[in-house]
Amino acid sequence: MSRHANQPFPSAPFGLLLVEGGDERAVCEAVAGRSIWTGLTCWHGSGRNDLPALAALAASDPNFRFARSVGLVLDAEDNVAEAHTIASKAFAALGESGPPKHGQLSGSARPVGAFFAPDGVSPGCIETLCRQAVSNTSLSACVDALVVCAGSPHALQARADKGWLRAYLGMCADPGLRFHQALSQASGIDPAHAAFDPLRRFLQAL
Known part of the structure; x- marks a missing residue:
């Protein structure tokens, strides 16, 4: 290193x-x-x-x-x-x-x-906190429904939260955002949460 x-x-x-x-x-x-x-x-x-x-x-x-x-x-x-x-x-x-x-x-x-x-x-992981702090609650509910529809494929919490956050960000205006980049987006993640x-x-x- x-x-x-x-x-x-x-x-x-x-x-x-x-x-x-x-x-x-x-x-x-x-x-x-x-x-x-x-x-x-x-x-x-x-x-x-x-x-x-x-x-x-x-x-x-x-x-x-x-x-x-x-x-x-x-x-x-x-x-x-x-x-x-x-x-x-x-x-x-x-x-x-x-x-x-x-x-x-x-x-x-x-x-x-x-x-x-x-x-x-x-x-869990840092994405677990980011998941709790997303700004668009309507989109959040949609992603919850998607996970259920997909059969909740990730049994481990950290993987589940990382997958959930990727799905959420993929539906934002810029689907190429990394989650930390979404901290400065209005519909992304609220760092003051x-x-x-x-x-x-x-x-x-x-």
Whole structure:
């Protein structure tokens, strides 16, 4: 994993955000808002399994000493315990041994915390939150009916939510939108929606 895919650390205090992928980064930026985001430095990997190595790379950077706090954002997917294990390995790479507590910052050297999308205990992903925050309720009901008509093909929650969101966005004005691009569309996903409030509070605390 190369540090060149992510921005250099500043030589002044900053909040460090480590996320599993570019989609999560885009959602966090939209949900946090400009005033919060400008105080954060965000590095992303290519999946949640990258986070321990990404954390180790961050900790080895000379300017890591300026990080006032570190937050991780990753999907629970359909194995919440595995997500917690991944976060614990990332914590260890950062010099923290305590178990991660969803949405909370703690630690001896600097505050460290993890946010497990969607809510820390349920299976799912960042798309689960996006699904709750779609703007067009009539279209949402149509997609619900489509899923039932299709025989609810996805048994796993994360897959079901990802499939549902793709179907919803495919019926929007621009069917080629990725879900994070729809955060800026009137009929897409509302980043100010209450479904994102716990994530927003986590980002504000960094």
